[in-house]
Amino acid sequence: MQNKNITLNLLALKIYLLMLCFFPLSASAEIRLGANSDDAVKVGCLFPMTGRGGLYGHDSQIGIQIALEKIAATERYPNIQVLIEDSRSKASRATRIARAFVQEEGTRFLCGVVNSSVALQVAQVAAQEEVFFIGTDHASSRLTEPLANPFYFRVSNNTKQSMLAGANYIKEHLLPKKDGHPIRISYIAPDYEYGYSVWQDFTGALDELQVPYQIVTTLWPRLFEPNYSPFIRALMEQPTDLIVNSMWGGDLVAFIQQAQNTPLFNHSAFANFDTGGNYEVLAALGDDMPNGLIMSSRHHTNWPNTELNHWFVNRFKSISGRYPSYAAEGAYSGIMAIAETLAIAGKSADNPAIQKTLEQLVLHLPEDPIGYSSFMDEQTHQLQQVITIGVTQPDPSQPPAMKLLSDWSVYYPSRFSPRSNIEH
Amino acid sequence: MSTNTQYKRLSNRYLVLSLVVALVPLFIFTSLYDRYFDQLVSKITDGRLNTQVAAVQNEFRVHLRERLYQLDVLADELDSSEIFQKDGKHNLPDALQALLRLQTDPNNVYGIAFFDASKRFLWSFPEHSYSEKRYLAVQTYQTQFEQADLLGPEYFSFERPASVLLMKPITRLSENNTVSYLGLILRFNSLAAIPKSLGTDGIFTPYIGVPGDRVFDIVGQPIQDGEHYDQSFNLYPNWSIKLKQNEVLTAAPSATLRYWLIGLVLLTAACLMIIHWFISKRLNRQVDTLIEGIERVASGDLKSPVPPQPGTEVERLTFAIEKMRSQLNQVIQSNVEMERRASLGNLAAGLAHDIRNPLNIVGITTKALLKREHNDENKEMLSMVVEELGRVNGVIDNLLNFARPTPPKQEMFLLVKELHLVANLLNATVHKHKASLTIECEETLELFADPSHLHQVLINLVLNAIQSFNGIGCDVTIRAQRETEHLVIKVTDNGPGIDPTHLERIFEPFYTTKPTGTGLGLAICQVLIQANQGRIQIHSSPVGTTVVLQFPIHAKLDDTYE
Numbered sequence: 010m011q012n013k014n015i016t017l018n019l020l021a022l023k024i025y026l027l028m029l030c031f032f033p034l035s036a037s038a039e040i041r042l043g044a045n046s047d048d049a050v051k052v053g054c055l056f057p058m059t060g061r062g063g064l065y066g067h068d069s070q071i072g073i074q075i076a077l078e079k080i081a082a083t084e085r086y087p088n089i090q091v092l093i094e095d096s097r098s099k100a101s102r103a104t105r106i107a108r109a110f111v112q113e114e115g116t117r118f119l120c121g122v123v124n125s126s127v128a129l130q131v132a133q134v135a136a137q138e139e140v141f142f143i144g145t146d147h148a149s150s151r152l153t154e155p156l157a158n159p160f161y162f163r164v165s166n167n168t169k170q171s172m173l174a175g176a177n178y179i180k181e182h183l184l185p186k187k188d189g190h191p192i193r194i195s196y197i198a199p200d201y202e203y204g205y206s207v208w209q210d211f212t213g214a215l216d217e218l219q220v221p222y223q224i225v226t227t228l229w230p231r232l233f234e235p236n237y238s239p240f241i242r243a244l245m246e247q248p249t250d251l252i253v254n255s256m257w258g259g260d261l262v263a264f265i266q267q268a269q270n271t272p273l274f275n276h277s278a279f280a281n282f283d284t285g286g287n288y289e290v291l292a293a294l295g296d297d298m299p300n301g302l303i304m305s306s307r308h309h310t311n312w313p314n315t316e317l318n319h320w321f322v323n324r325f326k327s328i329s330g331r332y333p334s335y336a337a338e339g340a341y342s343g344i345m346a347i348a349e350t351l352a353i354a355g356k357s358a359d360n361p362a363i364q365k366t367l368e369q370l371v372l373h374l375p376e377d378p379i380g381y382s383s384f385m386d387e388q389t390h391q392l393q394q395v396i397t398i399g400v401t402q403p404d405p406s407q408p409p410a411m412k413l414l415s416d417w418s419v420y421y422p423s424r425f426s427p428r429s430n431i432e433h
Numbered sequence: 434m435s436t437n438t439q440y441k442r443l444s445n446r447y448l449v450l451s452l453v454v455a456l457v458p459l460f461i462f463t464s465l466y467d468r469y470f471d472q473l474v475s476k477i478t479d480g481r482l483n484t485q486v487a488a489v490q491n492e493f494r495v496h497l498r499e500r501l502y503q504l505d506v507l508a509d510e511l512d513s514s515e516i517f518q519k520d521g522k523h524n525l526p527d528a529l530q531a532l533l534r535l536q537t538d539p540n541n542v543y544g545i546a547f548f549d550a551s552k553r554f555l556w557s558f559p560e561h562s563y564s565e566k567r568y569l570a571v572q573t574y575q576t577q578f579e580q581a582d583l584l585g586p587e588y589f590s591f592e593r594p595a596s597v598l599l600m601k602p603i604t605r606l607s608e609n610n611t612v613s614y615l616g617l618i619l620r621f622n623s624l625a626a627i628p629k630s631l632g633t634d635g636i637f638t639p640y641i642g643v644p645g646d647r648v649f650d651i652v653g654q655p656i657q658d659g660e661h662y663d664q665s666f667n668l669y670p671n672w673s674i675k676l677k678q679n680e681v682l683t684a685a686p687s688a689t690l691r692y693w694l695i696g697l698v699l700l701t702a703a704c705l706m707i708i709h710w711f712i713s714k715r716l717n718r719q720v721d722t723l724i725e726g727i728e729r730v731a732s733g734d735l736k737s738p739v740p741p742q743p744g745t746e747v748e749r750l751t752f753a754i755e756k757m758r759s760q761l762n763q764v765i766q767s768n769v770e771m772e773r774r775a776s777l778g779n780l781a782a783g784l785a786h787d788i789r790n791p792l793n794i795v796g797i798t799t800k801a802l803l804k805r806e807h808n809d810e811n812k813e814m815l816s817m818v819v820e821e822l823g824r825v826n827g828v829i830d831n832l833l834n835f836a837r838p839t840p841p842k843q844e845m846f847l848l849v850k851e852l853h854l855v856a857n858l859l860n861a862t863v864h865k866h867k868a869s870l871t872i873e874c875e876e877t878l879e880l881f882a883d884p885s886h887l888h889q890v891l892i893n894l895v896l897n898a899i900q901s902f903n904g905i906g907c908d909v910t911i912r913a914q915r916e917t918e919h920l921v922i923k924v925t926d927n928g929p930g931i932d933p934t935h936l937e938r939i940f941e942p943f944y945t946t947k948p949t950g951t952g953l954g955l956a957i958c959q960v961l962i963q964a965n966q967g968r969i970q971i972h973s974s975p976v977g978t979t980v981v982l983q984f985p986i987h988a989k990l991d992d993t994y995e
Contacts, residue, residue: 099534099535100534100538100559104530130559200594230652231540231623232540233540239626239632243652243654
């Protein structure tokens with residue numbers, strides 16, 4: 010009986026593969042935003058629009074919409090049309106869509122992609138097709154350090170930056186409590202490229218800052234794991250000072266919800282230095298979000314307290330009726346980066362000119378504090394931004410989130426501090 | 434002694450019997466419960482376990498077979514020698530790249546590895562998903578699974594999760610049956626998590642044993658060597674499921690609870706034995722005391738009371754026996770007294786009859802001589818004879834009164850009136866001895882008795898009091914009062930009291946301390962009071978004596994009628 014089922018599954022798989030070979034995915038995008046004129050520069054964006062990561066896609070779409078509004082209202086920016094397709098966080102689907110965007114729609118830019126493993130493969134397609142891939146929400150540092158792909162640029166913080174900030178935070182806030190003993194660290198991360206690179210970057214940052222540490226365990230639940238109880242049990246079985254978690258989105262929400270019913274958060278300090286403070290997570294957990302968790306995010310709805318950030322958050326809320334996750338600001342940044350590049354280099358500029366312009370790009374974004382603008386690092390093609398780490402505390406000012414981050418620790422990138430990549 | 438021994442034997446038997454009755458069901462219950470508990474543990478731990486393990490074993494097989502089918506699908510498509518070269522990735526058409534991506538999308542496959550005919554590593558997809566170094570490191574951990582080789586898992590590292598390589602030969606029909614090898618790089622943690630279901634009820638913690646005598650938990654953490662596992666089930670050669678029984682049932686708190694239960698039963702048994710022992714001891718002591726009392730009575734000592742044992746199990750029995758002894762004593766005393774009185778009466782009556790007639794003749798004769806006698810000196814002498822004859826008659830009257838008292842003519846009368854009458858009668862004597870007599874009595878107090886008997890008794894008692902007082906100033910008080918069920922008349926003096934040795938015998942007839950007394954005064958008082966259903970008691974101390982007369986209160990006819 011079982012063999013019969015497997016045979017049927019196999020047959021279906023073969024039919025599906027044949028269909029893929031003979032009927033490649035249509036390039037007619039699900040969503041088209043922005044200018045519809047012939048002279049518009051086309052940008053193909055890939056976001057998960059369904060499943061656990063679906064919210065990232067929808068928020069990115071609104072972020073893009075806000076960026077296009079700004080572009081349309083600014084004379085120096087060219088017309089831009091953005092095509093959005095659901096990648097479903099699958100590399101096979103994303104690479105096919107990317108290729109179709111370039112070959113059938115003639116896009117010069119690809120943008121988006123939430124999953125780092127998918128981004129690695131989309132970046133390869135971009136290089137093969139010689140189009141620029143502006144990464145927004147994936148964070149694995151393997152794409153930029155060392156840079157292996159001249160067509161790849163990223164406009165949100167990567168894991169190396171986040172983890173360096175995290176290591177600084179540990180050195181300043183947690184290590185002094187250890188009285189000279191090494192800090193015991195347990196790590197739990199999704200079992201894919203992003204989880205590995207966060208760990209690598211994190212231990213690298215601790216070594217770089219000479220933070221004494223002892224690894225208790227590393228756990229690798231699969232992405233979209235439904236049941237974290239064995240992992241929570243394993244974390245509680247051994248004494249530890251800090252649990253570093255690098256899950257994101259629905260996985261992090263599910264993990265916190267399941268751990269909330271256990272003594273895990275009393276067992277040790279808990280930190281997520283890259284995405285834990287994402288508004289999506291805070292909103293999903295509401296009152297279930299424990300106090301005192303150390304979190305950060307690539308964009309915060311309540312920091313910095315600048316006019317641009319208020320404008321962005323309020324505009325997003327007026328369109329969608331809710332507060333934005335960091336994906337919105339990432340997608341906004343991606344489209345603004347393309348518009349700014351085209352405004353500087355010219356719409357008809359060749360690839361080397363566009364590459365050069367992107368490498369020297371300076372952008373003022375909602376997440377930039379007063380007196381600071383994000384800038385592209387020429388060597389790594391990684392945008393350099395300020396990273397802030399906060400602690401969850403009750404704050405009902407942005408419902409449905411009932412806890413927001415506060416007690417900020419702010420870390421600036423290296424332009425102002427040649428001694429290290431990040432300064433407080 | 435023998436009774437006591439018998440009794441002890443009986444109490445011991447009672448102790449043993451009650452212990453048997455109490456403890457046997459308790460021990461049976463406990464042993465049944467313990468057995469039930471044992472069976473329950475076995476049922477939980479062993480009953481469903483085999484089924485669950487079989488399901489997990491099957492899940493392992495299915496998981497790997499699905500991966501084998503995945504390899505078969507790939508083998509069908511990758512039918513080109515160009516791919517199976519060191520730079521094969523550059524010869525991969527877009528459609529095949531798409532196929533490979535599709536095959537590596539599932540979370541439990543990290544990538545696909547390509548090998549030549551000599552099983553040498555060529556390249557992997559995605560690019561960094563495997564390496565020759567990693568491939569060489571797992572060579573020692575090789576197991577056969579159906580037609581494929583299962584290599585790994587890799588050494589544990591904190592850096593990244595371990596993988597397992599499932600490698601299968603593929604024969605390229607288009608190229609003269611050339612053989613190459615294709616491998617799926619599997620997520621080891623997915624395999625390690627398969628026995629997860631064995632631990633969901635909390636009785637066992639499942640582990641997975643892998644080649645190299647290594648053991649991992651279900652989240653892929655290595656377990657240190659030397660751990661003990663309660664059960665082990667084979668999966669494939671060198672692969673096994675290992676189970677460690679949690680302490681949830683075999684140790685605290687469940688096992689502790691079990692031991693507590695057994696301990697509690699033993700403690701209950703011990704407590705019961707101690708309680709029974711104490712009760713038996715106490716009963717023995719009480720019964721022994723009772724038996725001693727009864728034995729004294731049996732040996733003729735009716736005067737020693739059976740000691741009361743208030744608040745004990747034999748209190749009522751002791752009380753009843755004491756009552757019996759007291760009544761028996763009274764009956765015997767009464768009989769003796771009656772017999773004595775009867776004997777004395779007979780004697781007195783005989784004597785009175787024999788003496789009184791001659792005395793009467795002597796008296797009459799003397800009185801006749803007295804009338805004729807003119808000589809004053811002789812007259813006086815004859816008067817003395819008459820007087821002394823009167824005294825002898827009085828003694829004889831007393832003797833007859835004691836021996837055969839006149840039946841009382843009881844009537845209800847006002848006590849105060851009679852007391853004042855007595856006081857008047859005694860007035861001259863009291864005055865003569867410069868004593869005082871006080872009457873204290875409520876005006877309405879009534880007594881049902883023979884008034885003449887009461888007169889006689891009270892006169893006797895007051896005279897005794899005055900006579901006992903050697904000096905001047907004897908104060909005698911007659912106090913009458915109503916108590917709960919009795920009317921009590923107390924005659925109290927402030928004399929020197931009665932010696933305790935005399936007090937014991939004071940009511941005995943002919944017992945007297947006076948040189949001229951007959952020893953019948955108080956004896957007659959007692960007889961008269963008893964004839965009126967009363968009681969007489971004497972309490973004496975060096976500062977005075979109180980004689981207590983106690984009469985029952987009779988309900989008046991009018992009251993009864995009402």
